[in-house]
Amino acid sequence: MANEDLDEYDQYNVRSITSESQLWLIDQHLEEGSIIANTYKIIKKVDITIVRDSTIITNSLFIKEILYKNNGHWKLRDATLDYMHPCEYSALSSPPSSYNNFRILKIFIDIYYDDFGTYRNTYHSLGGVYIQLGNMPFEMRKHLRNHFVLGFIPFGGCFKDFIHPFIKDMKQLEKGILMNIQGRDCWIIAGLECITADLPQGNDLTGVKRHNAIRGCRTCLAKENATDITLDIASISHYHHITNIQFKNIFTALTLEERNNIAKEYGLQTSLPIFDQLQWERHLQSPQDIYHIIAGKTLKLLKLMITMLSPEGERNFIREWKSFEYPKQWSKLPNPISHLESFMMSDRIRLGMVMPFILNRSLTINCLKQQEMDKLQRRIKLNRNQVINAIIKCWAIVAKCSQLTFKISLTIDDRIELERYLKKEREALVELFDDFVGLPNLHASYHLSRHVRTFGTLVNTAVGTKEMVHRIFKNKVPHTNCKNIEFDLLKYYTTLQAIRHLSDGGIDPRNLQHSVEFMNLFQDFSHLFKDWFIMESSETDNKEFKVCSPSSYFRNIMLRKPVSVRNTNIGIDTVSFRTDLALAYESFGYNSSLINKTCNFYEYASYIQDVHNAEVQCHLSIDDVVTIQVADYGESYAVIKGIFKHKSNDGYLYPFIYVDWFEDICKNHNRLECPIFVLRHDDTYCKIFPLTVIEKVQKVHFVHDCNSRCKDNHNLENKHYLRNDFFFKVI
Numbered sequence: 001m002a003n004e005d006l007d008e009y010d011q012y013n014v015r016s017i018t019s020e021s022q023l024w025l026i027d028q029h030l031e032e033g034s035i036i037a038n039t040y041k042i043i044k045k046v047d048i049t050i051v052r053d054s055t056i057i058t059n060s061l062f063i064k065e066i067l068y069k070n071n072g073h074w075k076l077r078d079a080t081l082d083y084m085h086p087c088e089y090s091a092l093s094s095p096p097s098s099y100n101n102f103r104i105l106k107i108f109i110d111i112y113y114d115d116f117g118t119y120r121n122t123y124h125s126l127g128g129v130y131i132q133l134g135n136m137p138f139e140m141r142k143h144l145r146n147h148f149v150l151g152f153i154p155f156g157g158c159f160k161d162f163i164h165p166f167i168k169d170m171k172q173l174e175k176g177i178l179m180n181i182q183g184r185d186c187w188i189i190a191g192l193e194c195i196t197a198d199l200p201q202g203n204d205l206t207g208v209k210r211h212n213a214i215r216g217c218r219t220c221l222a223k224e225n226a227t228d229i230t231l232d233i234a235s236i237s238h239y240h241h242i243t244n245i246q247f248k249n250i251f252t253a254l255t256l257e258e259r260n261n262i263a264k265e266y267g268l269q270t271s272l273p274i275f276d277q278l279q280w281e282r283h284l285q286s287p288q289d290i291y292h293i294i295a296g297k298t299l300k301l302l303k304l305m306i307t308m309l310s311p312e313g314e315r316n317f318i319r320e321w322k323s324f325e326y327p328k329q330w331s332k333l334p335n336p337i338s339h340l341e342s343f344m345m346s347d348r349i350r351l352g353m354v355m356p357f358i359l360n361r362s363l364t365i366n367c368l369k370q371q372e373m374d375k376l377q378r379r380i381k382l383n384r385n386q387v388i389n390a391i392i393k394c395w396a397i398v399a400k401c402s403q404l405t406f407k408i409s410l411t412i413d414d415r416i417e418l419e420r421y422l423k424k425e426r427e428a429l430v431e432l433f434d435d436f437v438g439l440p441n442l443h444a445s446y447h448l449s450r451h452v453r454t455f456g457t458l459v460n461t462a463v464g465t466k467e468m469v470h471r472i473f474k475n476k477v478p479h480t481n482c483k484n485i486e487f488d489l490l491k492y493y494t495t496l497q498a499i500r501h502l503s504d505g506g507i508d509p510r511n512l513q514h515s516v517e518f519m520n521l522f523q524d525f526s527h528l529f530k531d532w533f534i535m536e537s538s539e540t541d542n543k544e545f546k547v548c549s550p551s552s553y554f555r556n557i558m559l560r561k562p563v564s565v566r567n568t569n570i571g572i573d574t575v576s577f578r579t580d581l582a583l584a585y586e587s588f589g590y591n592s593s594l595i596n597k598t599c600n601f602y603e604y605a606s607y608i609q610d611v612h613n614a615e616v617q618c619h620l621s622i623d624d625v626v627t628i629q630v631a632d633y634g635e636s637y638a639v640i641k642g643i644f645k646h647k648s649n650d651g652y653l654y655p656f657i658y659v660d661w662f663e664d665i666c667k668n669h670n671r672l673e674c675p676i677f678v679l680r681h682d683d684t685y686c687k688i689f690p691l692t693v694i695e696k697v698q699k700v701h702f703v704h705d706c707n708s709r710c711k712d713n714h715n716l717e718n719k720h721y722l723r724n725d726f727f728f729k730v731i
Contacts, residue, residue: 027068090279108193127153139614152486207273226443238283288444295345298352313367399726464731550588551692561603580688655691701727
């Protein structure tokens with residue numbers, strides 16, 4: 001790096017450094033690559049001191065400044081402006097010497113806190129506090145039963161008073177306690193991993209003033225220019241050791257007025273957050289929640305979009321919204337023009353995934369009100385057609401950004417792409433709409449890159465499932481006595497927990513024996529418990545047909561609802577069908593010539609798949625899009641046209657699928673930048689596979705690439721489809 005790469009002020013600082021013992025710490029950005037040192041090139045270990053105060057180091061190497069990159073320019077900042085290593089503010093206690101031979105288990109606990117207006121009235125709010133064990137695998141963390149209610153804060157109650165017993169227990173767990181786990185004595189150490197909440201409550205828990213104050217972000221000191229693309233987040237972030245000093249200055253003020261003025265200057269509250277009694281970094285362990293951020297941002301954009309539509313635009317939008325090919329597993333969405341306020345957060349996020357496609361089909365220059373079109377033209381200085389393109393591309397950027405934030409795992413390339421799209425999103429929204437300038441939900445996206453570096457992924461701290469638990473209790477309020485609501489909800493919760501414990505074969509400590517009655521009850525009502533709702537169905541629909549699995553990763557494969565082969569439009573007597581079936585048998589080691597020709601087709605299949613040591617219940621039906629790993633091609637996509645069973649020569653029944661392939665033509669849509677595929681109905685590729693080749697069901701979503709011939713329905717001669725690169729599973 002040349003000296004001229006630094007800003008002028010930093011160049012002067014560098015020239016003024018005369019000590020050969022001073023080094024720079026590089027705060028490396030992902031796009032700059034990683035410095036990897038081979039172990040055989042390491043000569044010796046050296047001690048380097050990071051100086052965060054006025055201490056003068058004379059006899060060793062030291063670091064007083066951090067070299068980092070912001071908006072393409074290298075800069076220097078003081079070493080105090082960085083997060084401390086956990087060992088600098090947190091320390092684990094060793095177990096007593098008498099317990100040294102015991103197994104040590106370390107647990108970290110997540111907390112979620114949210115309020116809701118009990119009677120649709122914010123003046124009577126009830127606060128719900130929920131905890132979860134962060135050590136659980138991701139699949140287990142998505143289960144409702146693994147989210148535990150700590151309690152509800154009653155009307156007029158104080159959060160600090162409510163959480164005090166929990167803090168007391170956590171202090172003891174930080175030191176360690178002896179517990180018997182499955183008949184074995186273990187030394188248990190627990191700590192706080194993260195606290196998540198909506199923007200106002202999250203600020204309260206970290207001791208930062210809310211967003212209606214001078215400063216309102218719990219992670220940084222940004223003020224009125226909170227969405228400025230040149231914002232230098234590293235230099236204005238909140239750091240635990242610095243806010244500790246600021247809190248001391250607040251407490252040492254001589255008068256109440258002086259105390260309030262100092263707190264106002266720092267953007268802090270006048271008292272320490274109660275969680276400071278535990279070992280935690282108040283700004284690093286209170287991440288911004290992507291579930292609230294994305295849902296709030298999408299709702300704002302939806303409202304602005306609907307406001308801009310002319311009567312013709314509303315008609316076009318509703319027509320395409322009704323006819324759009326939504327993913328099969330989605331529930332029906334309400335009319336976004338007339339019922340937008342009734343949208344749940346998951347509804348907003350889902351609509352955001354398909355809005356680019358709906359607008360691409362429906363939005364023309366006549367679909368916007370004239371004054372809105374004129375305002376946009378003056379703002380971005382483009383012609384009318386270019387304004388339409390800019391709106392659609394803005395929606396595509398927002399949708400892609402949402403998809404990246406909800407990825408379950410992130411590679412280095414994914415992180416770089418996420419940072420790039422977060423920046424593009426801020427630029428696009430601020431350029432098009434005044435309402436997004438300084439918006440807290442948009443500003444919070446500045447901190448998502450830091451949260452990724454801290455927690456691995458953003459979904460690790462997302463509250464989607466926690467919000468579902470919260471909504472369950474919120475919807476239960478009308479069925480209570482509406483007096484001691486918090487007690488009614490806790491009775492409801494503890495009763496369900498007791499039933500679940502006994503149904504799983506747990507022991508009632510008062511009887512010290514398994515509750516056979518509850519275990520039998522669970523078996524008798526298995527069909528009721530496994531579904532979300534009760535529906536009438538014929539005897540034929542209820543009948544299930546079990547088949548053998550050729551893979552140890554798939555089990556309990558059940559086929560349902562027989563369908564006549566004549567209704568499938570699949571020719572089972574053709575040479576290509578028999579050849580593909582024989583190849584499917586060969587794929588799992590069955591090389592004999594096939595004797596039986598009869599195939600029984602079904603509409604549905606269900607099975608349990610082992611994924612990363614977790615059991616996943618999967619459901620498959622006709623016209624589902626599945627992901628299949630194909631040799632020499634990698635991940636490929638196909639649509640299920642038939643599910644059938646066939647009896648092998650040894651008498652076993654095996655399940656198979658009949659598919660049509662999506663072929664990638666290596667071309668992207670010019671507006672949406674989604675890859676274009678062709679749906680192949682011919683016999684160019686093998687079409688029959690064992691059901692166990694399926695990697696994922698409904699992992700992807702395909703949308704017809706409509707042209708001018710697609711008026712009321714899709715033109716079936718047009719076999720071009722767009723892969724929805726904005727599609728993801730919210731929870």
